[in-house]
Amino acid sequence: MAWQDDQISVKNGGNVLRFNRTQSGFERCSEVKTGGIIDCFFSFAFWCGKYWSAHRxxxxxxxxxWPEDTSSYVSDIVLTCWEEDEGGLTQIETWVVGSGNDPRVLVFNGDLIILYRGSLKSEREYYLYSVSRSDLKPVNITTPFFNYGKNWAPYCNGKTIGVVHGFDPLVTLDIDPDTGEGSVVCYKDIPWNARARHDGFAVHRGGSNALRFGDYIVGFGHSTIAPYQHYPFFWSLSDRSELKVSQEEGFVPLVRRGYGIIDPTSLFEGPDSQLYLSICASERDWFYAQKFIETIIPVKFSGSSGHAPTAQIEMDYGAPTTVRRMFACDLQSAVETNIVPYGGREARQQKGYICFGPYLPLETGHYEIKIRYRCSSDVDVVCGQADFCRCIPGHAEQLASAQIMGTNDIISIVKYAVYAEMENGEAFETRVFIDGPSSFTLYDIEIVKV
Structure with missing residues (x-):
């Protein structure tokens, strides 16, 4: 393997990346504040006796x-080689491949290939990188009227790289890895595929790379329910272009741990011949301060002749956790508001409840409640009040109450400790009252049992 001179090994500022071993696979947790740089969306493969990944x-x-000067916007694709030890995976070396997002990796005829979408400042829509040749080239789809889209699922298709481009319509591609030239192979309407209300595109979207299983191509995608809510699904595509999808309950533990965005990123065979699925999960859409988790878990496929395969995943549940995250746009409001990106509810010079509800059946116990908001008032000015109540129809009993202060128009998170003693038939309510500030935007409320 020969590396180009400009591919300088990067040790990430001395902060060596690591995945910790779990009962079934590997896991990496991280947290980022706004203005900070995050390493996330790791797409893995096992190649030449080592774990390799491409991430963003x-x-x-x-x-x-959004940065006005796009040249200062950091969005790099990073190639990493890992060493496995008793505790997990440790970064050996990393290289910046180029500027972009949505990387997928696959082992193709003895080579490791990275397929990724260009970033804001990229000249081309998609790029293909050969690790063994240290060769980066743009992807050029020659079929007329082609729309490049995103979230491609590549797979080994003999002498070419096959790609499932999208699920509505179902579009597959063939790409020559030597030239980057490609064309549309299949175009088929999928009339049952629902559309997401926020952007009009299909709910079912790509996720991991794909693998061949018998007469089928299989992979994991994600259902984009909202900008801040993705949930994985398993898909299979027959040689006759018959598409099957199924939602998998095995990912629910990540939801219960507070992760709203759950994106499959790769599907690969490990050193033990076991198949693994890697996942990138975040608390919500990739804005705002938040936590990320990257996990690698075993997956098994099964199927019989003439029937579409099924998938079974194995995920560690970890310590029991109950996290409920509510987005302001989904809550009821008693004042005039505007819905703002992403999931926020903005009120201007309004007095009243910007949110109330959603009347959750909670177990008796101690809870931490986080409210993410911004207010134009100064930080020493009271702009509202948060109330936490237990309710029966037509009656609410206040359990706790606290002032809400201005933030100088900076997005902030306030935390409250509440003990809720709930009986059968009672529901928990969170209310946010605002006292007429010039501008108040509520983004989300998180309730965590502690």
């Missing part, structure tokens, strides 16, 4: 603070 390194910022 980019800056996290608030949704209304």
């Amino acid at each position: 390194r980019h800056v996290i910022f608030d949704p209304d603070k």
